[in-house]
Amino acid sequence: MVSRLTRRLLVAAAATALAVTASTLTRNPADAAVTLPPAHAKFDYQIGGAYTPPAGVQVVTRDRTATPAAGLYNICYVNAFQVQPGEQGQWGSDLLLRDAKGNLVIDEDWGEPLLDLRTADKRNRIAAKVNGWIDGCAGKGYKAIEPDNYDSYTRSKNLLTAGQAKAYLTLLATHAHSKSLAIGQKNTVELAGDRTSVGLDFAVAEECGQYDECGDYVDAFGNNVIVIEYTDNGRRTACSQYGGTLSIVQRDVDVSVPGDSGYVRKTC
Template sequence: MAAALALTALVSVLSRNPASAAATLPPTHAKFDYQIGGAYPPPAGVQIVTRDRTAAPAAGLYNICYVNAFQVQPGEQGSWDSDLLLRDAQGNVVIDEDWGEALLDIRTTAKQTRVAAKVNGWIDGCATKGYKAIEPDNYDSYSRSKNLISTGQAKAYLKLLATHAHTKNLAIAQKNTVELAGDRTSVGLDFAVAEECGQYNECGDYTAAFGNNVIVIEYTNSGRTKACSGFGTRLSIVQRDVDVSVPGDSGYVRKTC
């Protein structure tokens, strides 16, 4: 009877946390720095750092590897097969106008597999460098796709990345996209990276799905104040400037609770 109860408890834990047994999640309520705009020595006391996949991880810390998984970095369209760029009915590439990034076409299983093959190569590179987790950005690109990409297609594609990350003993985050947080287990997502959940009163929605395994980035004083007031004793929270610049730049901002 005791063994049966223990097995039931284990199944419950695993259903709550779909990470592979060897993947380590970020520590909760830890000091965090978001360095996707450029790597620099982390401030004193920082335990978690996110850096771009092209950068080396910070020695001795929990490092999260940022990859642009659903869109194309400016200037890199030529590195993708033309038919993997999402196109509208007129044949024009669909662009995220805020960042000048082309959307990737993940509307079919075949294309999801091809796009994932390239991104999984980046994930392999993150693992080789010593990163512990992956932050795949632009999960919500379907909302900018002119209704060409569905939420189901976005989830199916991200599940391919999550499955591969776990084979490399890497945890994988849900980046933003709070409306799909309830699907985190079926997709295979381990923790959340939420931009401006304080600003938009969404932090509670993330914790409902991920518990305290939520990292918060705010870009305004008001957003940071709200996040810290409601969740400052539970979550990792930092305020950065929108350009995520480095110390010494005129716009550099980093504040915490």
């Protein structure tokens, strides 16, 4: 015969188990079991070419085609919303965004065609390809993903919407988390308030010091913000405001490697 004490203990244990289960089921996507980049860590941005990280660097971003830096926290850069120059033939023609005249919509600054996110079918097909790249990042040992050009809808001649961009990035975030990878929001400060619903874990902010936007990222992501500046003024501003809490680095716009004439790397 079960005593009253035993019954009480069993009831309490069951209640605890139910509470834990409910907590797990209602967990936000951004709370997945992933490891975030350490906050206020020394950082280097190496998407233009991999090289031996400077002394003291703890976090490195490299292109998905590169090998991670040994012993560091590595973020895998993926051009998720636009097509790298020379890779247009790797995409289905109908997945490239075209205007009413049938012309490709191009990011003129970098010569990159935009991907067409206007229907759920196209978003799923594009995500399937990019998620394959994410799998490659996981297989190489990267800890996080940096999907670039979230803001491509602002360059789409009003053909794409913020809602379509968020729906597509949610697909990537869900897949990254399934591989135990953190995923960052790249720029697009106007959508930072949606980071939880999309499933984003940290931010990578270019020139937030230059344009007085760092505080907006901090409001959404706390200290889980990596800042990349391309001017002395932007670096000085970011460092004066957040040098004690955020990861901040200044690089040259081409993100070149040491030995190149334009190479720049400065910190706070």
